[in-house]
Amino acid sequence: MVRVRYxxxxxxxxxxxRRFAAILAFALHAPLAGTxxxxxxxxxxxxxxxxxxxDPTYGSRIRHLKKDDGHEHNLYYCRNPWNADSxxxxxxxxxxxxxDWRVVLYTGDGDFIKVLFSIGQFDWRLVWDRRDPDILYTWxxxxxxxxxVQTGKAELLKTFTPLSLKPNGPSLNQSGDRILVLTSDNTxxxxxxxxxxxERTFKAALPAGAAVSWDKxxxxxxxxxxxxxxxxxxxxEQAILIYDDDGTxxxxxxxxxxxxxxxxxxxxxxxxxxxxxGMRQGGGSPLEIRTVNLDGTNDRVWVSVPPEQARRFHNxxxxxxxxxxxxxxxxxxxxxxxxxxxxxxPMDEILLIRTDGDHRYLARAGTVxxxxxxxxxxxxxxxxxxxxxxSSDGRRICFNSLRAGTIDQYILYVDDxxxxxxx
Numbered sequence: 086m087v088r089v090r091y092x093x094x095x096x097x098x099x100x101x102x103r104r105f106a107a108i109l110a111f112a113l114h115a116p117l118a119g120t121x122x123x124x125x126x127x128x129x130x131x132x133x134x135x136x137x138x139x140d141p142t143y144g145s146r147i148r149h150l151k152k153d154d155g156h157e158h159n160l161y162y163c164r165n166p167w168n169a170d171s172x173x174x175x176x177x178x179x180x181x182x183x184x185d186w187r188v189v190l191y192t193g194d195g196d197f198i199k200v201l202f203s204i205g206q207f208d209w210r211l212v213w214d215r216r217d218p219d220i221l222y223t224w225x226x227x228x229x230x231x232x233x234v235q236t237g238k239a240e241l242l243k244t245f246t247p248l249s250l251k252p253n254g255p256s257l258n259q260s261g262d263r264i265l266v267l268t269s270d271n272t273x274x275x276x277x278x279x280x281x282x283x284e285r286t287f288k289a290a291l292p293a294g295a296a297v298s299w300d301k302x303x304x305x306x307x308x309x310x311x312x313x314x315x316x317x318x319x320x321x322e323q324a325i326l327i328y329d330d331d332g333t334x335x336x337x338x339x340x341x342x343x344x345x346x347x348x349x350x351x352x353x354x355x356x357x358x359x360x361x362x363g364m365r366q367g368g369g370s371p372l373e374i375r376t377v378n379l380d381g382t383n384d385r386v387w388v389s390v391p392p393e394q395a396r397r398f399h400n401x402x403x404x405x406x407x408x409x410x411x412x413x414x415x416x417x418x419x420x421x422x423x424x425x426x427x428x429x430x431p432m433d434e435i436l437l438i439r440t441d442g443d444h445r446y447l448a449r450a451g452t453v454x455x456x457x458x459x460x461x462x463x464x465x466x467x468x469x470x471x472x473x474x475x476s477s478d479g480r481r482i483c484f485n486s487l488r489a490g491t492i493d494q495y496i497l498y499v500d501d502x503x504x505x506x507x508x
Protein backbone atom coordinates (compact mmCIF):
# COMPACT_ATOMS: atom_id res chain seq x y z
CA MET A 86 0.00 0.00 0.00
CA VAL A 87 1.20 3.53 -0.85
CA ARG A 88 0.03 6.43 1.27
CA VAL A 89 0.41 9.98 -0.07
CA ARG A 90 0.39 13.13 2.06
CA TYR A 91 -0.89 16.44 0.69
CA UNK A 92 -0.96 20.08 1.64
CA UNK A 93 -4.39 21.21 2.87
CA UNK A 94 -6.59 23.23 0.55
CA UNK A 95 -5.76 21.36 -2.69
CA UNK A 96 -8.85 20.51 -4.77
CA UNK A 97 -9.85 16.85 -4.78
CA UNK A 98 -9.42 16.59 -8.56
CA UNK A 99 -5.82 17.76 -8.23
CA UNK A 100 -5.32 15.35 -5.33
CA UNK A 101 -6.56 12.46 -7.50
CA UNK A 102 -4.12 13.36 -10.28
CA ARG A 103 -1.25 13.68 -7.85
CA ARG A 104 -2.18 10.43 -6.13
CA PHE A 105 -2.08 8.61 -9.45
CA ALA A 106 1.26 10.25 -10.35
CA ALA A 107 2.76 9.34 -6.98
CA ILE A 108 1.64 5.71 -7.26
CA LEU A 109 2.98 5.49 -10.81
CA ALA A 110 6.32 7.03 -9.74
CA PHE A 111 6.61 4.55 -6.90
CA ALA A 112 5.83 1.61 -9.17
CA LEU A 113 8.45 2.70 -11.68
CA HIS A 114 11.20 3.89 -9.38
CA ALA A 115 10.85 2.39 -5.89
CA PRO A 116 14.21 0.75 -5.18
CA LEU A 117 12.86 -2.13 -3.15
CA ALA A 118 9.52 -3.65 -2.40
CA GLY A 119 7.89 -2.73 0.88
CA THR A 120 5.47 -0.31 2.45
CA UNK A 121 6.30 3.22 1.28
CA UNK A 122 5.07 6.65 2.17
CA UNK A 123 5.71 9.52 -0.23
CA UNK A 124 5.75 13.04 1.12
CA UNK A 125 4.38 16.31 -0.24
CA UNK A 126 7.70 17.42 -1.76
CA UNK A 127 7.78 16.55 -5.45
CA UNK A 128 10.69 16.27 -7.86
CA UNK A 129 8.81 18.57 -10.24
CA UNK A 130 9.20 21.33 -7.67
CA UNK A 131 12.95 20.68 -7.47
CA UNK A 132 12.57 18.93 -4.12
CA UNK A 133 13.33 15.30 -3.37
CA UNK A 134 10.41 12.90 -3.32
CA UNK A 135 10.33 11.33 0.15
CA UNK A 136 10.01 7.54 -0.09
CA UNK A 137 9.99 5.50 3.11
CA UNK A 138 10.55 1.74 3.16
CA UNK A 139 11.82 -1.11 5.28
CA ASP A 140 15.07 -2.74 4.28
CA PRO A 141 13.90 -6.15 2.97
CA THR A 142 16.98 -7.97 4.25
CA TYR A 143 17.39 -6.52 7.74
CA GLY A 144 14.13 -4.67 8.42
CA SER A 145 15.48 -1.21 9.28
CA ARG A 146 13.44 1.88 8.52
CA ILE A 147 14.95 3.96 5.70
CA ARG A 148 13.96 7.29 4.17
CA HIS A 149 14.98 7.84 0.55
CA LEU A 150 15.41 11.43 -0.65
CA LYS A 151 14.65 10.64 -4.28
CA LYS A 152 15.60 13.19 -6.92
CA ASP A 153 16.08 12.03 -10.52
CA ASP A 154 17.21 15.31 -12.12
CA GLY A 155 20.68 15.26 -10.54
CA HIS A 156 23.01 13.53 -8.09
CA GLU A 157 22.74 14.15 -4.32
CA HIS A 158 25.02 12.95 -1.58
CA ASN A 159 26.38 13.59 1.89
CA LEU A 160 29.58 15.36 3.00
CA TYR A 161 31.72 12.19 3.17
CA TYR A 162 31.82 9.52 5.87
CA CYS A 163 33.86 11.62 8.35
CA ARG A 164 31.65 14.75 8.34
CA ASN A 165 28.46 14.74 10.39
CA PRO A 166 25.73 16.26 8.18
CA TRP A 167 23.48 17.03 11.19
CA ASN A 168 23.68 20.19 13.30
CA ALA A 169 24.13 20.50 17.08
CA ASP A 170 20.63 19.30 18.00
CA SER A 171 20.07 17.13 14.87
CA UNK A 172 17.15 19.35 13.82
CA UNK A 173 18.83 20.23 10.52
CA UNK A 174 20.87 18.29 7.98
CA UNK A 175 22.92 19.42 5.00
CA UNK A 176 23.58 17.67 1.71
CA UNK A 177 25.03 18.34 -1.71
CA UNK A 178 23.11 18.61 -4.96
CA UNK A 179 24.66 18.54 -8.43
CA UNK A 180 23.40 18.14 -11.97
CA UNK A 181 23.60 14.86 -13.86
CA UNK A 182 27.16 15.68 -14.96
CA UNK A 183 28.07 16.28 -11.30
CA UNK A 184 28.62 19.96 -11.94
CA ASP A 185 26.84 22.97 -10.40
CA TRP A 186 27.33 21.79 -6.81
CA ARG A 187 25.09 23.37 -4.17
CA VAL A 188 24.92 22.87 -0.41
CA VAL A 189 21.30 22.42 0.66
CA LEU A 190 19.48 22.42 3.99
CA TYR A 191 16.96 19.82 5.16
CA THR A 192 15.11 19.17 8.37
CA GLY A 193 16.74 16.50 10.49
CA ASP A 194 14.51 13.93 8.77
CA GLY A 195 15.36 14.99 5.24
CA ASP A 196 12.53 17.36 4.29
CA PHE A 197 13.98 19.99 1.98
CA ILE A 198 14.13 23.57 3.31
CA LYS A 199 16.33 25.59 0.95
CA VAL A 200 19.56 25.90 -0.98
CA LEU A 201 22.22 27.48 1.24
CA PHE A 202 24.97 28.31 -1.26
CA SER A 203 26.84 27.15 -4.32
CA ILE A 204 30.43 25.97 -4.05
CA GLY A 205 31.37 29.01 -6.10
CA GLN A 206 30.45 31.03 -2.99
CA PHE A 207 31.72 28.77 -0.19
CA ASP A 208 33.30 25.34 0.09
CA TRP A 209 31.21 22.23 0.81
CA ARG A 210 33.83 20.85 3.24
CA LEU A 211 32.24 22.45 6.28
CA VAL A 212 31.59 21.70 9.93
CA TRP A 213 28.60 22.42 12.15
CA ASP A 214 29.04 24.29 15.43
CA ARG A 215 28.84 21.83 18.34
CA ARG A 216 26.60 24.12 20.44
CA ASP A 217 24.58 26.49 18.24
CA PRO A 218 22.28 24.63 15.80
CA ASP A 219 22.09 27.69 13.53
CA ILE A 220 25.84 27.95 12.83
CA LEU A 221 28.24 26.15 10.57
CA TYR A 222 31.79 27.02 9.52
CA THR A 223 32.88 27.08 5.91
CA TRP A 224 35.65 28.62 3.84
CA UNK A 225 36.74 29.86 0.45
CA UNK A 226 40.34 30.08 -0.77
CA UNK A 227 42.11 32.07 1.96
CA UNK A 228 39.07 33.00 4.09
CA UNK A 229 37.25 31.30 6.97
CA UNK A 230 33.56 32.08 7.64
CA UNK A 231 30.87 31.59 10.27
CA UNK A 232 27.60 30.95 8.43
CA UNK A 233 24.09 31.35 9.88
CA VAL A 234 21.77 28.92 8.10
CA GLN A 235 18.53 30.64 9.09
CA THR A 236 19.41 34.02 7.62
CA GLY A 237 22.05 32.94 5.10
CA LYS A 238 24.45 35.51 6.57
CA ALA A 239 28.19 34.76 6.43
CA GLU A 240 30.65 36.42 8.81
CA LEU A 241 34.31 36.60 7.86
CA LEU A 242 36.30 35.16 10.77
CA LYS A 243 39.82 35.36 9.40
CA THR A 244 41.80 35.89 6.21
CA PHE A 245 45.05 33.95 5.76
CA THR A 246 46.50 35.84 2.76
CA PRO A 247 49.04 35.23 1.23
CA LEU A 248 48.35 31.61 2.27
CA SER A 249 45.32 29.59 1.27
CA LEU A 250 43.44 26.89 3.16
CA LYS A 251 44.02 23.17 2.57
CA PRO A 252 41.12 21.02 1.28
CA ASN A 253 40.47 19.32 4.64
CA GLY A 254 38.38 22.33 5.69
CA PRO A 255 37.69 23.42 9.29
CA SER A 256 37.06 21.09 12.24
CA LEU A 257 36.18 21.59 15.91
CA ASN A 258 37.63 20.09 19.08
CA GLN A 259 35.55 17.91 21.40
CA SER A 260 34.23 20.77 23.55
CA GLY A 261 33.48 22.89 20.48
CA ASP A 262 35.42 25.93 21.69
CA ARG A 263 38.35 25.71 19.24
CA ILE A 264 38.43 25.63 15.45
CA LEU A 265 41.25 24.15 13.38
CA VAL A 266 42.39 24.85 9.83
CA LEU A 267 45.43 23.81 7.82
CA THR A 268 47.12 26.37 5.57
CA SER A 269 49.02 25.92 2.32
CA ASP A 270 52.38 26.04 4.10
CA ASN A 271 51.33 22.80 5.90
CA THR A 272 50.82 24.61 9.22
CA UNK A 273 48.05 23.60 11.60
CA UNK A 274 46.36 26.71 13.03
CA UNK A 275 43.72 26.64 15.77
CA UNK A 276 41.76 29.44 17.46
CA UNK A 277 39.39 29.87 20.37
CA UNK A 278 35.77 30.48 19.44
CA UNK A 279 33.83 32.63 19.08
CA UNK A 280 36.35 35.49 18.77
CA UNK A 281 39.28 33.67 17.05
CA UNK A 282 41.79 34.37 19.83
CA UNK A 283 44.56 32.22 21.37
CA GLU A 284 46.17 31.13 18.12
CA ARG A 285 48.17 27.90 18.28
CA THR A 286 50.32 26.77 15.36
CA PHE A 287 52.63 23.87 14.52
CA LYS A 288 53.85 21.70 11.67
CA ALA A 289 53.74 17.91 11.85
CA ALA A 290 57.14 16.19 11.84
CA LEU A 291 56.90 13.88 8.82
CA PRO A 292 59.61 11.53 7.53
CA ALA A 293 61.34 12.31 4.24
CA GLY A 294 59.27 11.27 1.26
CA ALA A 295 56.03 10.97 3.24
CA ALA A 296 52.81 11.25 1.24
CA VAL A 297 49.84 12.84 2.98
CA SER A 298 46.21 13.12 1.90
CA TRP A 299 45.78 16.77 2.86
CA ASP A 300 41.99 16.55 2.70
CA LYS A 301 41.92 14.34 5.81
CA UNK A 302 43.71 15.92 8.87
CA UNK A 303 41.35 17.30 11.53
CA UNK A 304 40.48 17.35 15.20
CA UNK A 305 39.55 13.78 16.13
CA UNK A 306 36.64 14.60 18.47
CA UNK A 307 38.57 13.68 21.63
CA UNK A 308 40.01 16.55 23.71
CA UNK A 309 42.20 18.81 21.56
CA UNK A 310 43.85 15.99 19.62
CA UNK A 311 44.50 16.16 15.89
CA UNK A 312 45.30 13.33 13.45
CA UNK A 313 47.47 13.28 10.36
CA UNK A 314 48.35 10.09 8.48
CA UNK A 315 51.10 9.37 6.00
CA UNK A 316 52.51 6.62 3.80
CA UNK A 317 55.95 6.19 2.29
CA UNK A 318 55.46 5.37 -1.41
CA UNK A 319 56.88 2.04 -2.62
CA UNK A 320 57.17 0.75 0.92
CA UNK A 321 54.97 -0.73 3.64
CA GLU A 322 55.61 2.19 6.00
CA GLN A 323 52.55 4.06 7.20
CA ALA A 324 51.44 5.70 10.45
CA ILE A 325 48.86 7.91 12.09
CA LEU A 326 50.30 10.76 14.14
CA ILE A 327 48.23 12.13 17.02
CA TYR A 328 49.11 15.67 18.10
CA ASP A 329 47.73 18.01 20.72
CA ASP A 330 46.82 21.29 19.05
CA ASP A 331 49.72 22.95 20.88
CA GLY A 332 52.08 20.88 18.71
CA THR A 333 52.93 18.16 21.25
CA UNK A 334 53.14 14.71 19.66
CA UNK A 335 50.95 12.41 21.75
CA UNK A 336 51.22 9.16 19.82
CA UNK A 337 52.57 7.55 16.67
CA UNK A 338 50.42 4.59 15.59
CA UNK A 339 52.75 2.70 13.27
CA UNK A 340 51.45 0.44 10.52
CA UNK A 341 47.96 1.86 10.62
CA UNK A 342 45.75 4.21 8.69
CA UNK A 343 47.86 5.46 5.83
CA UNK A 344 44.98 4.89 3.44
CA UNK A 345 42.45 6.65 5.66
CA UNK A 346 38.84 5.53 6.21
CA UNK A 347 39.34 5.16 9.96
CA UNK A 348 37.43 6.83 12.82
CA UNK A 349 37.87 7.96 16.42
CA UNK A 350 35.69 7.47 19.49
CA UNK A 351 34.78 10.33 21.86
CA UNK A 352 36.79 8.57 24.61
CA UNK A 353 40.04 8.24 22.68
CA UNK A 354 40.10 5.04 20.62
CA UNK A 355 40.93 4.49 16.98
CA UNK A 356 38.75 2.23 14.83
CA UNK A 357 40.65 0.99 11.78
CA UNK A 358 40.93 -2.03 9.52
CA UNK A 359 43.62 -4.26 8.10
CA UNK A 360 43.10 -5.30 4.50
CA UNK A 361 43.55 -8.90 3.36
CA UNK A 362 46.94 -9.86 1.91
CA GLY A 363 47.93 -12.75 -0.32
CA MET A 364 44.52 -13.34 -1.93
CA ARG A 365 46.06 -13.69 -5.40
CA GLN A 366 48.10 -16.65 -4.18
CA GLY A 367 44.94 -18.46 -3.13
CA GLY A 368 45.33 -17.95 0.61
CA GLY A 369 45.63 -14.68 2.38
CA SER A 370 44.83 -13.07 5.67
CA PRO A 371 41.31 -11.96 6.61
CA LEU A 372 40.02 -8.41 6.61
CA GLU A 373 40.04 -7.29 10.26
CA ILE A 374 38.13 -4.38 11.76
CA ARG A 375 39.83 -3.38 14.99
CA THR A 376 40.09 -0.74 17.71
CA VAL A 377 43.16 0.43 19.62
CA ASN A 378 43.75 3.01 22.33
CA LEU A 379 45.50 6.17 21.17
CA ASP A 380 48.62 5.15 23.08
CA GLY A 381 48.76 1.90 21.08
CA THR A 382 47.49 -0.39 23.84
CA ASN A 383 44.54 -2.80 23.83
CA ASP A 384 44.48 -3.50 20.09
CA ARG A 385 41.47 -5.78 19.53
CA VAL A 386 39.76 -7.44 16.57
CA TRP A 387 35.97 -7.09 16.45
CA VAL A 388 35.14 -8.32 12.95
CA SER A 389 37.07 -10.76 10.77
CA VAL A 390 36.10 -11.43 7.14
CA PRO A 391 37.74 -14.35 5.28
CA PRO A 392 39.64 -13.27 2.16
CA GLU A 393 37.32 -15.08 -0.22
CA GLN A 394 34.36 -13.11 1.18
CA ALA A 395 36.32 -9.84 1.23
CA ARG A 396 36.47 -10.01 -2.58
CA ARG A 397 32.80 -9.04 -2.60
CA PHE A 398 33.46 -5.44 -1.61
CA HIS A 399 35.72 -2.85 -3.18
CA ASN A 400 36.01 -0.43 -0.27
CA UNK A 401 34.79 0.34 3.24
CA UNK A 402 34.66 3.31 5.59
CA UNK A 403 34.44 3.47 9.38
CA UNK A 404 32.56 6.18 11.28
CA UNK A 405 31.96 6.70 14.99
CA UNK A 406 29.07 8.84 16.33
CA UNK A 407 30.53 11.70 18.37
CA UNK A 408 28.18 11.04 21.29
CA UNK A 409 28.47 7.23 21.40
CA UNK A 410 31.11 5.24 23.27
CA UNK A 411 30.24 1.58 22.72
CA UNK A 412 29.70 1.13 18.98
CA UNK A 413 30.74 2.38 15.57
CA UNK A 414 29.87 1.73 11.93
CA UNK A 415 31.42 0.12 8.88
CA UNK A 416 29.88 0.81 5.48
CA UNK A 417 30.80 -1.31 2.47
CA UNK A 418 30.94 -0.52 -1.24
CA UNK A 419 30.51 -3.57 -3.49
CA UNK A 420 33.10 -4.75 -6.02
CA UNK A 421 32.32 -5.89 -9.57
CA UNK A 422 33.07 -9.43 -8.37
CA UNK A 423 30.59 -9.05 -5.54
CA UNK A 424 27.87 -7.80 -7.85
CA UNK A 425 28.30 -10.78 -10.16
CA UNK A 426 28.42 -13.37 -7.36
CA UNK A 427 25.58 -14.91 -5.33
CA UNK A 428 24.75 -12.51 -2.51
CA UNK A 429 26.44 -12.97 0.85
CA UNK A 430 27.32 -10.28 3.40
CA PRO A 431 29.28 -8.16 3.71
CA MET A 432 28.97 -6.62 0.25
CA ASP A 433 26.98 -3.37 0.36
CA GLU A 434 25.97 -3.45 4.03
CA ILE A 435 26.01 -0.89 6.83
CA LEU A 436 27.32 -2.77 9.85
CA LEU A 437 27.01 -1.72 13.51
CA ILE A 438 30.00 -2.97 15.54
CA ARG A 439 29.69 -3.02 19.30
CA THR A 440 32.80 -3.02 21.49
CA ASP A 441 31.39 -5.84 23.60
CA GLY A 442 32.01 -8.29 20.76
CA ASP A 443 28.62 -8.11 19.04
CA HIS A 444 27.97 -6.78 15.55
CA ARG A 445 24.75 -6.38 13.56
CA TYR A 446 23.96 -5.64 9.94
CA LEU A 447 21.56 -2.70 9.73
CA ALA A 448 20.78 -2.41 6.03
CA ARG A 449 21.96 -2.90 2.49
CA ALA A 450 22.81 0.28 0.61
CA GLY A 451 21.84 -1.29 -2.70
CA THR A 452 24.45 0.77 -4.50
CA VAL A 453 26.60 -0.46 -7.36
CA UNK A 454 30.21 -0.21 -8.42
CA UNK A 455 30.47 2.34 -11.22
CA UNK A 456 33.54 4.48 -11.85
CA UNK A 457 33.22 5.87 -15.38
CA UNK A 458 35.91 8.51 -15.56
CA UNK A 459 38.65 9.82 -13.32
CA UNK A 460 37.92 11.01 -9.80
CA UNK A 461 36.34 14.44 -9.88
CA UNK A 462 35.47 14.28 -13.57
CA UNK A 463 31.98 14.42 -15.04
CA UNK A 464 30.43 10.97 -14.83
CA UNK A 465 32.63 9.82 -11.97
CA UNK A 466 30.69 7.72 -9.47
CA UNK A 467 32.88 8.28 -6.40
CA UNK A 468 29.84 9.52 -4.48
CA UNK A 469 27.94 6.30 -5.22
CA UNK A 470 29.95 4.80 -2.37
CA UNK A 471 27.86 4.14 0.75
CA UNK A 472 29.91 6.53 2.96
CA UNK A 473 27.64 6.12 6.01
CA UNK A 474 27.79 9.17 8.29
CA UNK A 475 25.91 9.08 11.63
CA SER A 476 24.32 11.80 13.72
CA SER A 477 26.04 12.52 17.04
CA ASP A 478 23.69 10.15 18.93
CA GLY A 479 23.86 7.51 16.19
CA ARG A 480 20.07 7.34 15.82
CA ARG A 481 20.17 8.51 12.19
CA ILE A 482 22.69 7.52 9.54
CA CYS A 483 23.02 9.33 6.23
CA PHE A 484 24.31 7.24 3.34
CA ASN A 485 24.50 7.39 -0.45
CA SER A 486 23.31 4.95 -3.11
CA LEU A 487 22.98 4.62 -6.86
CA ARG A 488 20.18 2.08 -6.49
CA ALA A 489 17.50 4.31 -8.06
CA GLY A 490 19.53 5.24 -11.15
CA THR A 491 21.08 8.46 -9.86
CA ILE A 492 23.05 9.05 -6.66
CA ASP A 493 20.64 9.91 -3.84
CA GLN A 494 20.84 10.48 -0.09
CA TYR A 495 19.17 8.10 2.34
CA ILE A 496 18.50 8.26 6.08
CA LEU A 497 18.68 5.01 8.05
CA TYR A 498 16.95 5.06 11.46
CA VAL A 499 18.46 3.15 14.39
CA ASP A 500 16.14 2.18 17.27
CA ASP A 501 16.74 1.29 20.93
CA UNK A 502 16.54 -2.46 20.36
CA UNK A 503 19.19 -2.33 17.66
CA UNK A 504 21.81 -0.52 19.72
CA UNK A 505 21.11 -2.34 23.00
CA UNK A 506 23.60 -4.99 24.20
CA UNK A 507 22.51 -8.58 23.78
CA UNK A 508 21.05 -10.04 26.95
